Amino acid sequence: MELDKIITGDSAVVLQSFPPDCIDLTVTSPPYDNLRTYNGFVFDFETIANQLFRVTKAGGVVVWVVGDATVKGSETGTSFRQALYFMQCGFNLHDTMIYKKINPPPLESTRYQPAFEYMFVFSKGKPKSFNPLMVNCKYIGHKRNRATDKKPLSDSKMSQPRNEVTVTRDKKYAHNVWEYIVGKDGNNGSHTAVFPEALANDHILSWSNEGDTVLDCFCGSGTTPKMAKLLNRHYIGIDTSAEYVALAKERLAQLERGLTLPAPDGGDSAPSQALSTPDMFSAIEHEPTPAPRR
Numbered sequence: 001m002e003l004d005k006i007i008t009g010d011s012a013v014v015l016q017s018f019p020p021d022c023i024d025l026t027v028t029s030p031p032y033d034n035l036r037t038y039n040g041f042v043f044d045f046e047t048i049a050n051q052l053f054r055v056t057k058a059g060g061v062v063v064w065v066v067g068d069a070t071v072k073g074s075e076t077g078t079s080f081r082q083a084l085y086f087m088q089c090g091f092n093l094h095d096t097m098i099y100k101k102i103n104p105p106p107l108e109s110t111r112y113q114p115a116f117e118y119m120f121v122f123s124k125g126k127p128k129s130f131n132p133l134m135v136n137c138k139y140i141g142h143k144r145n146r147a148t149d150k151k152p153l154s155d156s157k158m159s160q161p162r163n164e165v166t167v168t169r170d171k172k173y174a175h176n177v178w179e180y181i182v183g184k185d186g187n188n189g190s191h192t193a194v195f196p197e198a199l200a201n202d203h204i205l206s207w208s209n210e211g212d213t214v215l216d217c218f219c220g221s222g223t224t225p226k227m228a229k230l231l232n233r234h235y236i237g238i239d240t241s242a243e244y245v246a247l248a249k250e251r252l253a254q255l256e257r258g259l260t261l262p263a264p265d266g267g268d269s270a271p272s273q274a275l276s277t278p279d280m281f282s283a284i285e286h287e288p289t290p291a292p293r294r
């Protein structure tokens, strides 16, 4: 199978030409209901979900970034139905993560401002790679006296509190709500539903290793392939729209030429530490091996 390419076509068809167990990680975002018709293309969700299961390696992961359309004032629930269908295909629902938008587009209705999308993390068995994002603990090196345990005294048979000093660690796992500024990256041309480069970056770092193969079966302007390339992974992108495929190829070519256009607010294609919100990710570090769980 040829790697590092963007393919024009319907993923329901293209994926059937892939060998089984060839993809380490998929980071993708499908068309949401029929919110956008993308030049009239529709997609066969069930076939694509089954194909994703077939092409994913044991321990591989699919990150499915999705939201619902609102019809007659209520959400369609499509994202939940899709999540349950992925489980029917054989995937584990490893984690339901949230992509929180710091600057959601204002909408007025009878509901609160929608400000997030789901990032369903499906795994084919136990994930084979997990390089967790780490954040600073609030009170680094803080010493606490604990007098919670009661230990029987052997001589008096009385109980007495045991004094323990615990020192707060430097780092802990990030939580599963990730915040990003929408529309920060400036070089994705005319595509209307681009996800942040930092989002793709953070999932690729978390669920894959250098040299792995990363797929986006709805690659649009090529955000996932671009970040995969930057992070020394192989990429495969698929999109039905020749216009978006051209855009994705141009973004990758810019990368090749070292000509990544600056974002309007001065951002660029640096990894998440620079692109994500200061609040949560300013202190993020990626460790090659997972930190011990508490």
Ligand SMILES: C[S@@+](CC[C@H](N)C(=O)[O-])C[C@H]1O[C@@H](n2cnc3c(N)ncnc32)[C@H](O)[C@@H]1O
Residues within 6 Å of the ligand: 009, 010, 011, 012, 028, 029, 030, 031, 032, 038, 041, 042, 043, 044, 188, 191, 193, 194, 195, 217, 218, 219, 220, 221, 222, 223, 224, 238, 239, 240, 241, 244
């Ligand atoms: C939500 S957008 C993805 C945007 C992408 N994450 C980015 O950052 O640019 C969904 C994409 O799916 C594509 N698409 C729709 N139906 C498809 C199909 N059957 N196979 C492949 N791509 C499809 C659309 O052209 C659109 O670009």
